[in-house]
Amino acid sequence: MNNFDERNQRDFEENTKRLVEAMDRIGSSSDLPATIAQLSQLTGMHRNAISRRQWPMVKLKEIKNKRKALRHLQFVEKKQIDPFTILEDRLDNAKRELVYWFNKSLDNEKKIKQLEQNLQRMTQARTDYEYMLKQERQQTNELTKQLTIMRDLLS
Template sequence: MIESTGYEFDDKNREDFDANTKAITDALLVIENDKKRPASLAEVARLTGLHRNTLSNRSIVVGTLELQTTVSDEISRIKKVKRAQKEGDKETEKQHTATLEELLDSAKNELVFWFKKYRDLSLEFGQMEMQLARKVELVDWYKKELQTERDRSKSLENQVNLMKELKK
């Protein structure tokens, strides 16, 4: 019979520990990058398949600076970052809303300007149509008067010619 020294499982335990650490850091990265995912131990447990008790005080190395921290502390940091992003998004949304409101006011002012311009031009067009109608009537009246005067002039010319012939 072979006696167990206890070191046979060290390599397997190290592999499991490294795999779990990778799964945990990947899950934390997913949670940090996805706005819709909650920053909680339950979410990390769901993503990794590990029990919450396994995660609660687990030490991990995170970031490019390789800082030693716990999963709970990292979740707290992610919550703060998400809260700051949410507030920043609200500010950006407020600025976007303000910009859109300014554009809307500008469009309203332009609409009012062009409506007034249309109304003024419509009134001016109506007045010009009336003036044109009056001038057309005047032209017709003057044509009739001219024709009347021509007829009278012709009649007088005929009378003059008739008188000239009688005088001869």
């Protein structure tokens, strides 16, 4: 029985050491979640074995509370930004918006010029086609007159 007790004691101490190391890793890295499942993954122990001990859950709660307080502090610090910084940010946003609308205006001017050129071409083409239609009508009229004269001669 003595051997079992010694072995159990060694395992208990070894597991405690692994738990402390894993707790330190979780406490120092905000990327690792403060959960029993994470402790289980880091130590290789089963979650139930960790849950049976009370101190890991208490320590995890402390880590969670520290992280929550830190997030709250960071949020409050963000709220208390210097007014000049806020104004500079607004000025930068206004500059970006000005550049955007300036570029949009240039694009619209280019489109307008292109549309004006297209309108000139269409107007010129319309004039040319009207002239061609007028010539064709005159030619048709002349040919109709000649046809009438020919019919009169034949009849």
